[in-house]
Amino acid sequence: MTLLDGLRVVVLADHLADFGGSMLARLGAEVVLAGAAPLTGPREKAWHKGMTRSDAPLAELLAEADILLDDRRSGPRDDVDALAAKQRELVHVVITGFPDNPRPVTDLTLMAQSGLMHVTGTPDRPPLRLPGEQAYALTAIQAATAALMGLRARRQTGEGQRITLSALQATALANYREAVMYEHTGRIGTRRGNMLVRGKSGVRQVWPCADGFVTWSMIDNPGMMRALVRVMQAEGAAGELAEIDWDAILVADTEQETIERWQSIVEAFFARHDRKTLGDWSLEHGWGLSPIIRLSEVPDSPQMKARWVFDADGVPGPLFAVHPGRGT
Known part of the structure; x- marks a missing residue:
């Protein structure tokens, strides 16, 4: 038994929602990628872990869905709003690049505009981007969190809701210390390197x-x-x-x-x-x-093993599942 047993999630994936769908799958939900391309590369295999792909019409998928992660990184999806509005109990999480703005974004532009690149690196060198696609991951984590909060509200009210969040805001939250410092001191953070x-x-x-x-x-x-x-x-x-x-x-x-x-x-x-x-x-x-720890050591770290994060082959595995002989 897992935390989200019996829940169905539909994901319209375009980088901002991918990892959020995988998180919900690892918590036990049935997660479907609507019309997504087949999983081929290492990135897709990791970020789409636990999800299945379907070419069924979106209206058919939403008829049985509890959550829709609606990724609008590349622009609006007006047709989706009309379909989602017909499902009274659906928790519809809409993820855009900017608040109420359909302009496309990339991981690089999000890193720059959130201020994270401004404070990452050494003072005498250019700004640095964090490794991987951290802005996408940070946004997806917020999307999964928003979906869970929407589920809790539905339990109390009996109705779903439309929740909006922006990738820029989600990424900027990781830079909170600089915002707090500016609010209290008026000082704008800069790159400090190892300090x-x-x-x-x-x-x-x-x-x-x-x-x-x-x-x-x-x-x-x-x-x-x-x-x-x-x-x-x-x-x-x-x-x-x-x-x-x-x-x-x-x-x-x-x-x-x-x-x-x-x-x-x-x-x-x-x-x-x-x-x-x-x-x-x-x-x-x-x-x-x-x-x-080094990247090669991550699958064997005691923290990861204790949480059963990785499968035996080192691929990210289900979180919070009932492990044989261990309980939740």
Whole structure:
């Protein structure tokens, strides 16, 4: 048994809805790609995982559907509105590139216009796009979320609804920190590379270790800093960090020269240990550190295995299903 057993989803896919349909399929819904091309390349096999394809008329598919993910990345679909309006209980999620605007979009233009490229990369280099098709994925996640919220509302009211969202807004949500910073300080974010700037100082985010890299930042979290320093002391590597009263200072207000000196001590400590050791310590003691895994390691990572995200061949598999002998 899965979370969405018995629900039927129809997807009009054009990049913005694809992964959202796959998410609903992995949650147990029956998901149909309406008139989509056969699944051939790696992208289609991953993004359309769990879905089936049908050439049946859309009106026929919608007659038994609970959800319609209506992808309008390339422009309007006026004929679809008329068909969907006939289904009183249908949750109709309309996904456009821009709010109330039929203008086409691409992953690249969404990355640029959302501001994500403006803050990604190093200050002395051009803007960078995130790998893959992250704008499409971010939008599809919002589409699946909107569909689930629509289902909950239908359970309470007995009626479906038409829900609209834009890819630009969905992508901009991933850049929320810059928007919040601008609202509170009037400062426009820029590319900082391997640095998180808070207050008058900046701290590193990515660190080399014995077998790769980890991500961690020295932030104003006294409990986290004390936990890290305790282990460093046990390893004989804490140096002057052991003398700091973390409750009495603000890292964000500390001079950059001092921050760099402290970080050099942490850097030497991280360099002595591998990702697994540091990751295990982080989980045990609450450091907020995460190992950065290589792409080839993703299917075998403990987190992915515990959630049964991948099939045996490494292809994305069903989420939240009942695994034999394990329960939900």
